Amino acid sequence: MAEFICRCCGGQLEQVGESTLYICAFCGMKQTVPRFTDSQRSNLYSRAEQLRSAGEFDRAAAIYEQMTADIPQSAELWWALLLCRYGVTYVLDGDRAVPTINRARRTSVLADEAFRMVEECSDGEMLGHYRSQAQELDDIQRRLLAVSDSEQPFDIFICYKEDDGRGGRTYESLLAQEIYKRFTDEGRRVFFARITLEDKPGSEYEPVIFSALNSARVMLAVGFTREHFEAPWVRNEWSRFLALPDDRRLVIPVFSGNIAAIPQELSGYQAVDAGQLGFMENIAAAVDRVLPQTGSVATDDPDGLLARAYRCLASGEFTTADQLCEQLLDSDPENGEAYIAKLLAELHIHSPEQIPQLGRDITDTPAWEKAMRYADEPQKGTLLEYARTGVLGVAARLRGTSEDPQELNDIAARLDRLGCVEEAEKCRARSGELLAEQEETRRRSQYDYALSILQNSRNADELSTAHDIFVSLGEYRDSPSLAERCRIGSENRSAEDIRLTEEARSQQENRLSYFKRRNRIITASVAGTAAAAVIITGAVLIAGNVHRGAEHSAGMEDLRSGNYASAVEHFDSAGDYSNSAEMKRQAEYQLALQLRENMQYDEAAEIFTRLGSYENSADEVKSTMFQKACWQRENGDFDAAESGFMLLGDYGTSSEEILRTRYMQAENHLEKGELDLAAKLFSGLGEYSDSSDRLGEVHYRRAELLLQAGEFSAAAKMFENSQSGDWEQRVCEARYMQAEQTAVTDSEQAAEMFAELGEYSDSEERSNALYYQTAEEALASGNSARAVELFTQLGGYSDSAERLTEAKYSLAVECLSDGKPQEAADIFAVLGDYRDSAEQLKEAKSRIKSLFLTGTVVEFGRWEQDGDLSSTEPIKWVVVSNDGDKAVLFSEYIIDQRAYDGANWAESGLRSWLNGTFLNSAFTEAERSRLCAVMKEYWNYDELKKQGEVSDLVTIPDYRDGLRKNYDTICTVYADSIRSGGVGDKVFWLRSFNHGIPMLGNNGTATITNPYPTGGVLPVITIDLHK
Structure with missing residues (x-):
């Protein structure tokens, strides 16, 4: 079953019962589709639907009109034609498909001729559906016209393409704005979509456009390429203006250099070349003839x-x-x-x-x-x-x-002039092959024709014609023997014709003599009258027969000489003489072949059609139309050629020829510089021939234009898409130019762009220079940290090492001023005797000591705490003791949940984790250098005595700390989120004895628990205040 596509959203349609009413499974829109019994019509309908959905209403309407002439009883086709006339498209509003009208007309939808045909060709449910749809469209148009009638009239309508397809403006848009300013400065009311429609929603565009089209006396159709002139909405505007009945209206096509870009419908109007000096004055003069107004003169800058x-x-x-x-x-x-x-x-x-x-x-x-x-x-x-x-x-x-030998010989001559001898010989060899094939076809056709005469004819003249053909064929097949048979047959037929003629004359004379003897007793006057009548009658009969014979002979002579049109007339005059009717059909057949050879395809097809089943006339009709489509294609009428091949269905290589036609059309667009159209066609051809390679070439040329226009980022992407020629080098070139452009406003971003280019040109040097510049700017603006980062990255470039030292010094001073003495101390320590770093280091250490007062909270290291795993947060510590040399810090919060994993602290997995994973992840190398290793004892629980000592950089509170202090410590968000096993949110591990593992409860008392459940981790560290 065929699949039908929704006119609104492109979804699949589902049939409603057995009717031709369908409903879209996606948007719910009801619509009708025609049913065709052959692929030709189905293909044409699909083509028209594609054009209509793309907004090319005129072209779609032309196909629908062609199909309604062929199938006048199809309501669906008349409805589709109606949609084109009013420019109806559908948009989704929630879950409903809403129609919009883009080509308003004064004629009511309900009164349109196409809708009357819809009503005539439908009944029942379908008629109700169409009337409902038409009423909705008519209501929309009435509202639209009411808004349009309230608009002020316009003097000039500027028609152009606004968007270049890449998010930018077209050159036509820029020129149109200049024209708009020129005429509005003169006090004229000008429709220029970019400004006129700027403050209006899309639903109000059409009323304003309709008003402007109907009130403006002048239209300026601006287009630099055929593609832009033919853009659906541009064509929609100028074609509607042309269709208006007022002869006083003026159309001025405005092109640039290439007058061939102007569509045929506009070619009859006086055009203005925007590439010519003073073109604006030419436009103004033409406008003044219709709308008198004075203008001004522009000048051009002669520099560069x-x-x-x-x-x-x-x-x-x-x-x-x-x-x-x-x-x-x-x-x-x-x-x-x-x-x-x-x-x-x-x-x-x-x-x-x-x-x-x-x-x-x-x-x-x-x-x-x-x-x-x-x-x-x-x-x-x-x-x-x-x-x-x-x-x-x-x-x-x-x-x-190519199927043309001369074309191949011509290209061979060009190759000779350019020194490409080997390629020239290949072309000549192919030309020779084609000539041989054509000669074989010609000789086979003549042979078959002469053989048909020999096998079917009983006429001496026809056999003589066949004899001459076989002689002209020389040694082809058995032509010599067949020529001899024709000669003998012709002579025998001639002798027989003479004998029959003499016999007829003798019989006539005997009849006349008989009548004379029989009637001698009759009066002389009566006898004379009767004899005269008989003689005259016989003479007339003989004369008529002789005339038809002469016409037959003349026809045969024309047939032999190739004058087939005249032969047809002679055989027609010969009437039923001998085999004149058969020979007339032969002559008509040959005439049709001759007309086709002379590219008079329609006339040839008409004759073949009239001949019906004679010979292979039915096949020749298709062959003729096939050759016509080929001829149209070779002459650049690609749309007509494609339609011709589509009508031929599966005849011969028609399907292949459709692809070849599109390929040649794409090549044509490419030759004319219409790159967007060429790209669209090559893209649609997929893997046909070298289409993908040609598409790459098109993208390459488009990229070059973008590069020349200064759109470097788009050019780089287009070169990359092309995968053609030296595209990789050109991508680098475009990105290099983009980086140069960016360097004017953002040196750091430009440096990154140059860095990404690696070894291309002097990219590395340009990157380093720009990073250096950025680092100096950061240092001058007080962003010392960024300067340090950039100078470090630059390594040995220029004097980056010396500038890095200065940047570090500035950063340390900033840290000291910002209350970060530890960071400052770390940097001053590295700087050694640079400037006053030694004195600054003493000051930093002094401030560090003042920060670690007992009972204060400080930040040191980083760990995940807020539950957002994308970054870590500073760890807050409570200073529990400070002896002037060292400070003991307890974490303010339970920061993690871990298993104790061990019978005593020395063997605990928690101890290993704290002094391994946690230590290296939570603290920087500089911070780790400030931690003091502390000896802690561990006990034998059974004997209640000390078992030994271990040295840790990170530990947890011991048993006595837990009993001595009533901690009210809670978990961080992260630690709480991973808490399990029923452990409370204020419970954390303590260092324990041998057999049990105490935990500190919420009330500050220690309990002995199972060694395997997880519990809270409250780290303890000791900091050297002199480091």
Whole structure:
């Protein structure tokens, strides 16, 4: 079963019962779809639906109109045509599909001819569905027109493409804004979407657009490429303006350099080239003729002509680029760069690297000779190589696709001129193969035709024609023997024809003599009258037969000489003489072949259709239409060619030819610089031929344009997407230029960008220089920590080592001022005798001692505490003693939950964890150096005596501490979150005796518990106050 797609959201439709009513499984929209019994119509309908959903309403409508002419009883097709006329699209509003109208008209939807046909072709449930939908559309349009009628009239409507597809503005948008400012300054009311619609929601666009289209006297259709002129919403505006009945309206197409970019529908209007000097005055003059108003004159800056010329080339303003080159050459007639730029303008390309993609011989262009004469040697070599590469590429493609021997011979001649002898011979060899194939086809056709005459004819003239054909074929197959058979047959037929003619004449004479004898008794007058009548009758019969015979003979002569149209007329005049009817069909068949060969495809198809089942006429109809589609494709009418192949369904290689047509259309867009259209087609072709490679080339060229336009980030991404040629080098080039651009405003970010480029060009040097600059700026602004980080990173670059020392000194001073004496002391200790670091170190130590007063809370080290595992927090400690040399610190909170894991403290797993994992994770190397190892005893519980001593940097409170002090300590958020086994949130481990493991309860009393459950960890450390 065929799958149908929702017009609103693209979801899959599900059929409602057995009707043609469907409902979308995703958005719930009800709609109808036609049912086709053949693939041709189905393909056409799918194509129209794609165009309509893309907003190309005119093109979609053209296909629907073609299909309604073929299937006039299809309500679904008439409804689709109605949607195009009113530009209906659907958007999701919650779970409902809501229609919007993008092409408002004064005609009511309910009164439209297409809707009347919908009503005529549907009934029952379907008719109710259509009427409900049409009423909703009509209500929307009435509201829309009411808003539109309240709008102030406009004088000028500027039609253009705003978005370049990459989030930026098009060149047309910039030019349109200049035009807008020019005419609004003159007091005219101008519709310019970017400003006119700026403060309006999308739902209010169409009323304003409708009002502007219907009130404006002048439309300026601005487009630099065919793609931008044909963009769905741009075409929607200018095609609607053209359709308005007022003859006083003026349309001015505005292009830049390439007049071929203007669509055919606009080509009949006087266009203005924005690349020409004074173009704005040309526009103003044309507008003044319709809307009289005075204007002003613009001037141009003559500086930097060559740079400006290349900017014009980059933006597609080829005529302007050529004019700028001419101005430069007036003062410097031997400027090779200017001639190269002129060559690019003449070829309508943006850079020399695009020459290979042109696929033609550029050495016969007017600017080539001078470019090669005045360019320097490297430039000459590059140009020549580009030209050679382009022609080689075309030759390779033609060898695989061309069916024209002359075309291959022409490309071979070009290759000879460029010194590519081997490739030229390959093209000539392929041309020879094609000629041989064509000659074989011609001879086989003539042989079959002559053989048919020999096998079926009983006429001497026809056999004579066949004889001549076999003779002309020489030794082909058994032509000599068949020619002899035709000669003998023709002579025998001629002798038989003479005998029959004489016999008929003799019989006529005998009849006349008989009548004379029989009627001699009749009066002379009667006898004379009767005899005269008989004689005249016989003469007429003989004369008529002779005339038809003559027409038959003339037809045969025309048939032999290839004058098939005349042969058809003669055989038609011969009537039923001999085999005239059969020969007429042969002549018509040959005429159709001849017309087809002369590319008169429609006439040929008509004759083959009329011949019906004669010979293989039915197949020839399809063959003719196939050849017509091929001819249309070769002449650049790709849409018509694709439609032709689609109508042929699975005939021959039609499916393959559709892909080839799209490929050639993509190549055509590429040749004309319409890169977005080319990319879209090549992308849709998938793995067909070398489409993926060609898509890469398109992306490469688009990347070059982005690079020239200064959009370096986008250019880098596009080069990367291309995977074509030296794309990796070009990615680096684009990113290098982006880094240079960034360096103006953000030196650190630019340094990072240069660093990422590694060894490309002087990226490493540029990165180091910018990091150095950033470090100096950080140091000057008081961000010493960042300066230290950057100077450390720079290592031995320049005087970074010396500047690092200064940055560290500044950081230590900052730490001392900010109440961080420990950090300051650590840095001053490393600095040794740098400046007054020794005195500053004494001051820092003095402040450290003052911080560790008994009972105060200090921060030292870091550990996870708030439950957010993405970062750690400072550990808070309570100073429990300070003897002037050392301070003992107890953690203010239970910071973790761990198993004790051991019969006594010496063998405890908790002890190992505290002096291993915890020690190395919670404290920096500098902090660890300040910790004092403390000897702690452990006891034999059975004998209640000391077992031994162990040395720890981190420990926990001992049994006597727990009994002596009533701690009211709680868990951190993190420690509480991992607490288990029913242990309270204020319970923590104490160092124990041999057999039991005491824990301190909430009331400050110790209890002996099982050695395996987890419990709270309350670390204890001792700090050396002199370090």
